[in-house]
Structures are given as structure tokens and as C-alpha cells.
Amino acid sequence: MTRAKALTRRALAQLDEARDPLTCAWFQLKLGLLTEEAGKGDGWAQIAKAQELVRGLPPSAVHAEVLSSAASWGMVHRPGREALATAVRAVELARVVGATVIELGARVTLGTLLAQSGDLEAGLAEMARARDEADEAGLTSVVIRAATNIAVELELAGRWEQAAAEAARAARVARERNRPNSYAGALASHAEALLATGEWDEAATLLDEAKGAARAADVRAWVALLRAHLAHDRGDQPRLVLAVEEVVAALGSSPVVEPQKAVALRHFTMVLAARRGDLQEARAELARALREGFRPGSYPQAWALLTAAAAHEAETRGLPGSAHGRGPVLDALRRAARQLPRPAPVWEGHALLLEADLARAAGANDPRHWEAAALALEPLGRPHPLAQARLRWAEALLDSGTPRRQAPRHEARRPAAAQGSDSGRSPGDPGRFPEDSGRSPGDTGGSPGDMGRSPGDAGRSLAGTGRSPGELLRAAGAAALRLGAAPLRAEAEALALRARIDLDDKPAADPAPTPQALPAAFDPAESFGLTRRERGVLELVAEGLSNRQIAERLHIAPKTASVHVSHILAKLGVAGRGEAAAMAFRLRLVTPQGAAVPGPVR
Structure with missing residues (x-):
């Protein structure tokens, strides 16, 4: 490639x-x-120069190729009306000058842009016709590109089995030629299609080969x-x-990264900061993503990023210092979600997941939100998000056994993206988190209110669906085990232990448990x-104390405190103190106020 650039x-x-x-x-x-x-640039400067060179010249194959390249660049970097119009002109000009190869390539671009604009069937049909004509003409590159683009658009529409078949076709042609x-x-x-449908082992094999x-x-x-x-x-x-490092290395010094890749990279960088226990850096990464915005074509990655950010806010609720700034973060997530499209049922399902996690992060973990998300995802063939829900x-x-304030039913059912909790502020830049405006920390003003339930309601099914906590946990745990989703399986096992539910029982053999049925002395730790x-040391770790501060508080040697912390990390199966603290709050090993859950003396 270096030699080719030098020769050019x-x-x-x-x-x-x-x-000339x-x-x-x-x-x-x-x-x-x-x-x-x-990976040294986005190539637009050279395309723009080529456009300048052919401007005003008679129609030619080169002129058609310039237009086709501009349309293809717009499809990836700036999809929209301008790119669509350029693709139409490229197809027309290529036909006029008899440039069949260029015409078929431009038709693939046109079909992709039509699909992205909302006319999915017309776009798929255009790409399929171009693919078949290219196959008859022996134009390998056009056949592969058309099949790959068809697969991508089918994935975005939630038609993963069709997407997998089309992608396999493209791979077969590319390998043979x-x-x-x-x-x-x-x-x-x-x-990518197999990851969505839960065939993770096969997906891993394909990705190793692709690498x-x-x-x-x-x-x-x-x-x-x-x-x-x-x-x-x-x-x-x-x-x-390692994978994130590979992404950064591959993208190199490119000043403009494709929107899909840019958002996905922000997502995983944010996740890594969260897993290090660095709440502020995770929030800063989210803020950077929101400032950059979500350009057309990046909404699948955007939904994933927003949902991960909301889940992280929910999981760190109760950690020392985490409440400060949470309200503006949740507001920013809502504003961003309102701008994202939902062109297929799968994205409605993701919107409901986001709504539920936003409510959880605000302290209103309403079962009805998770019910709505789960029921929306059930027919869609996406086992991992369904298991999460x-x-x-x-x-x-x-x-939900603790009595809480009853929220109006219409409010609890409203999507988070439509609730609007700006509290009179101007929308501003969605990437900047506004100040709290006098609210108490964590009060977002737009989350559904807590549901008023009697303690006995906790074990009963919801809205006539016949689902009990035991049934739901066993379904989630089984899916996690089949997928190899270790974090999800660990959470299911921990919650099952806390609730005294056997994950291996058949649903019919396990009556729905209630909080009153649990022994009063049950200790999740x-x-x-x-x-x-x-447990006492874990309480202080959750408060944010260092080993020396723990030693001073408990009147023990710093080395002894360090040994205790090491044992805690090993028993919880976590890598760091921040992750241990988050897990302690999430699994009720300590209370949000920092007091350890009482347990028997051992």
C-alpha cells in the first residue's frame, strides 16, 4: 500500500x-x-480535488467515477439527501457514458442510501439487482460490496438470519476469487449477525479468521x-x-472516523473507565460522545452507548460521590435518546431498556419498565438483551416489597426519551451536562415515580403475564450460560442466592418467592x-477509604488492611476497589448509606 501511494x-x-x-x-x-x-485520512480532500478537476468538462467515465466516489464517501461519512442526490447523478451519468462497472457500483451506493433514508425495501431491491447483474458480468468487487451492504441493512432492520445468509454469500465469493x-x-x-442471534462461538471463529x-x-x-x-x-x-487498542491502532491518524466506529470506540472507552471504577472519566467520555453527536448511520452504536451509560449510573448509585452530577447526566441521556431514530422493533426494545435503566439510576426501579422491555424483545431473537431485561x-x-410513592400509570409508561426533564433549561448542547439547578443529587425530575406496592406484591407476577422472579431468573441464567455471558450469569447467580432461588429448578417447581418468605437473618455476603x-472492610472500601485510612479506622496495621482487601477482591471476583464497591452496592452487600448488611458473626 505504501508503494502504491508513492507511485500515485x-x-x-x-x-x-x-x-490532462x-x-x-x-x-x-x-x-x-x-x-x-x-488510516491516514478520510480521503475527502482528494475526492474534492477530483471534482474540481472535472467540473465543466464533457461527460466521461472519469466524471462518473468521481461522482460515484463522492456518493460512496457521503454514504459512509455523511449519509443524507446530498449523498443520495449525488448517487442518483452518478448512476445517470455512468449510464450515459456506458460505464457499466461504475454504474453498478453507484447503484449499490444508491440502494444503501435509500435503505438508510427509510425506504428499506426499495434500497434492498436496488442492491440485489445490482448484485445479480454484476455477478453475470463477473464483477467480483461489486458483487461482494452489494452482498455485504445488503447484510448490514438487514441487520439494522433486525432481520439477522437473512443478514447472516447474505454475508456468508459475500464471504464465499470473496474467498473463491x-x-x-x-x-x-x-x-x-x-x-455481527451471529452476535445478535446469540451464536457467539461461531462469531468468535469468524472474527479470528477476519482478523x-x-x-x-x-x-x-x-x-x-x-x-x-x-x-x-x-x-x-x-x-x-486488547481489542480497543487494536481499534485505536487501526484508525491511526485519520482526522475523520466513520460515525459508527467513532461512537462504538467511545462506548468501549467509557466501559473501560467504568470497569476501572473511574466514574468521572466514564462520565467525561460520555460527555465527549454527546458533544460529537450521533450522525446518521450510527444510531445502533448510539443506543448501545446510551444504555451502557444509564446502566453504569444505576450500578454506581450509592457509591460515595456518585450522586453529585447524576441528575444532569440522566437529563443528557434523555435528550440524546429523543434524537435517535427507531426504524425497527429492535430499536424500540433498546429504547425501553434505556428507559428502565434511567428509572433505576434515578432510584425508581419499576418492574413495569423491565416487563415492557422484556416483552418487546421476546419475539426479536436477541437473547442477550432479553436476558438482561x-x-x-x-x-x-x-x-419492590418496600412501600413506595404511587406514580400515575400514564407517567410510568411514558418512554424515557419522551419524558423531558430539562426543568426549564434551554436544550443547549446535548454533550454538556447542565448544572443541577438546585435539585437534590440524583433527582432527574423526569423519571417515573416509585410504584406503591404492598410487600406481598414482590413475588407475584405482573400485568397478568404469569412471570415470577424465579422463572425470570432461571430464563436469564440459562441464556447467559448458553451464550457464555459470564457477567450476566454471575449477576443471575448472585441475585438467586440473595433471594434463595434455585436457578436449576424448573419454573413450575418453584413458587414465586416473596421478601417476607426470606429468613430475617439472610446475609447476601x-x-x-x-x-x-x-464485611466491615468492604463497607469502608465502598466509602472510598484507602488501605491506610481503613487501618486507622479499624485500629489494625495497614498491611493487614491490604490483606483483607485482597481477600475481598478475590472472593468477589473483581479486579479493583471501584468494581468491588459497585458490586457491593448492586448486590446489597452494603447499604447505600455505607453500612454493611448485618450478618452472623463468624
Whole structure:
């Protein structure tokens, strides 16, 4: 690639733009493509130069290729009306001059832009016709590109089985015709569909193969992002860190990264900060993502980022210092969600997940929100988010035994993205978190109110669905086990231990438990084997104390405090103090006020 760039630059240096503008324009397009493939830029400067060179000249194949390149660049970086109009012009001009290869490529771009604009069926049909005509003409690159783009658009519409089949077709053609980079891209598209449908082992195999075949920087980055996705959901921290590093290396010095990749990278960078226990850096990464905004085509990655941010706010609720600034963060998440499209039922499901986590983060963990999310996701064939919703639904049912303020039913059912909790502020930049405006920390003003339930309601099914906490937990735990989603399985097991539910029982054999049925002396820390001293130390870790401060508080040696902390981390299966504190609050090992849950002396 380096040699190709050098030869292209040498050719441009020897050519006279005034005498041979078409040849110069052609070389500019090739230079732009090489620049983008190397991760050294987005290639737009070269496309713009080529447009300038052909402006005012008679129609030609080069002129058609310039328009087609501009439309393709717009499809990736700035999808919208302008890119769509450019694609239409490229197709028309290519037909006029008889440039069949360029015409078919431009039709693939046109079909993709039509699908992105909301006319999915028309876009898929245009791409399929171009793919079939290219196949008859033996135009391998067009066939592979069309099949891959069809797969991507099918994935966005939630039609994963069709997407997997189309991506497999593209991979087969690329392999047979020795196109390694296209093969890697098709494998990645196939793996993305399999990740959605829960076929994680097969997806991992495809991604390993794609990593070895990928040549261009953008494909290497895409493969690495999917590997990060898989590592995140499996709880494999080392592989997640490595995959994020691979993404950064692949994208290189490119001044403009594709929106999808930019948002996904922000997501995983935020997740890594959260897992380190660095709440402020996680919030800062979110703020940067919101300032940059979510451009067309990046909404799947945006939904994932917003939901992860809301879940992190919910899981750190009660940690020392976490309440300060939470209200503005939740407000910012709501404003961003209101701007995201929901073109298919799967994205409605993600919006409901976000709504439920926003309510949980605000202290109103309403079972009805998780019920709505779970029921929306059930028919869609996405086992991991469905298992997450079922787990949280069970948790909310078990937690709802404490009487709470009754919220109006219409308010509790409103989507979080539509609730609007700006408290009279101007919308402003959604990437900037506004001040609290005098609210108490964590009070977002737009979350549904807590539901008023009698203690006995906690174990009963909701809204006539017949779901009990035991049934929901067993379904979530079984899905997590099948997927290899270690964090989800660990949470299901911990919650089951706390509620005295056997995850291996059949649903019919387990009557729905209620908080009153639990022994009064039940200690959730007992399931982790924590001693009374370790519970006391965990309480102080959750307060944010250092080993020396813990030693001073408990009148023990700093080395002894360090040993206790090490034992706690090992028993909880976490890597750091921040993660231990978050887990302690989430699993009720300590109370939000910092007092350890009482347990028997051992």
C-alpha cells in the first residue's frame, strides 16, 4: 500500500492538471482511496480535488467515477439527501457514458442510501439487482460490496438470519476469487449477525479468521470493534482492552472516523473507565460522545452507548460521590435518546431498556419498565438483551416489597426519551451536562415515580403475564450460560442466592418467592464467603477509604488492611476497589448509606 501511494503521488507530480485534468482526477481518486485504507485520512480532500478537476468538462467515465466516489464517501461519512442526490447523478451519468462497472457500483451506493433514508425495501431491491447483474458480468468487487451492504441493512432492520445468509454469500465469493480484504469484511458482517442471534462461538471463529485476512484499516477497525463487543459481553477484560487498542491502532491518524466506529470506540472507552471504577472519566467520555453527536448511520452504536451509560449510573448509585452530577447526566441521556431514530422493533426494545435503566439510576426501579422491555424483545431473537431485561425485571420484582410513592400509570409508561426533564433549561448542547439547578443529587425530575406496592406484591407476577422472579431468573441464567455471558450469569447467580432461588429448578417447581418468605437473618455476603471483618472492610472500601485510612479506622496495621482487601477482591471476583464497591452496592452487600448488611458473626 505504501508503494502504491508513492507511485500515485509520483504520477500526480509528473502530470499537468491543465493539459490532462481527467487523468489527474483519476489519480486523485486512487490516492484518496489509498489514504483512507491506510488510516491516514478520510480521503475527502482528494475526492474534492477530483471534482474540481472535472467540473465543466464533457461527460466521461472519469466524471462518473468521481461522482460515484463522492456518493460512496457521503454514504459512509455523511449519509443524507446530498449523498443520495449525488448517487442518483452518478448512476445517470455512468449510464450515459456506458460505464457499466461504475454504474453498478453507484447503484449499490444508491440502494444503501435509500435503505438508510427509510425506504428499506426499495434500497434492498436496488442492491440485489445490482448484485445479480454484476455477478453475470463477473464483477467480483461489486458483487461482494452489494452482498455485504445488503447484510448490514438487514441487520439494522433486525432481520439477522437473512443478514447472516447474505454475508456468508459475500464471504464465499470473496474467498473463491481471492479478495482477502473483502473476505474479512464479509466475515465481520456475518459475525455481527451471529452476535445478535446469540451464536457467539461461531462469531468468535469468524472474527479470528477476519482478523488474519483484513488488510485495510477500516476493516481491521471494524473487526476489532466486534471483538471488543464479544469480549465485553463475555466479561473478558484483557481481550476487551486488547481489542480497543487494536481499534485505536487501526484508525491511526485519520482526522475523520466513520460515525459508527467513532461512537462504538467511545462506548468501549467509557466501559473501560467504568470497569476501572473511574466514574468521572466514564462520565467525561460520555460527555465527549454527546458533544460529537450521533450522525446518521450510527444510531445502533448510539443506543448501545446510551444504555451502557444509564446502566453504569444505576450500578454506581450509592457509591460515595456518585450522586453529585447524576441528575444532569440522566437529563443528557434523555435528550440524546429523543434524537435517535427507531426504524425497527429492535430499536424500540433498546429504547425501553434505556428507559428502565434511567428509572433505576434515578432510584425508581419499576418492574413495569423491565416487563415492557422484556416483552418487546421476546419475539426479536436477541437473547442477550432479553436476558438482561429479564434479570432486571426479576430484581425489580424482588426489590419492590418496600412501600413506595404511587406514580400515575400514564407517567410510568411514558418512554424515557419522551419524558423531558430539562426543568426549564434551554436544550443547549446535548454533550454538556447542565448544572443541577438546585435539585437534590440524583433527582432527574423526569423519571417515573416509585410504584406503591404492598410487600406481598414482590413475588407475584405482573400485568397478568404469569412471570415470577424465579422463572425470570432461571430464563436469564440459562441464556447467559448458553451464550457464555459470564457477567450476566454471575449477576443471575448472585441475585438467586440473595433471594434463595434455585436457578436449576424448573419454573413450575418453584413458587414465586416473596421478601417476607426470606429468613430475617439472610446475609447476601454469606454467599461469597465474606467474614464479618471482611464485611466491615468492604463497607469502608465502598466509602472510598484507602488501605491506610481503613487501618486507622479499624485500629489494625495497614498491611493487614491490604490483606483483607485482597481477600475481598478475590472472593468477589473483581479486579479493583471501584468494581468491588459497585458490586457491593448492586448486590446489597452494603447499604447505600455505607453500612454493611448485618450478618452472623463468624
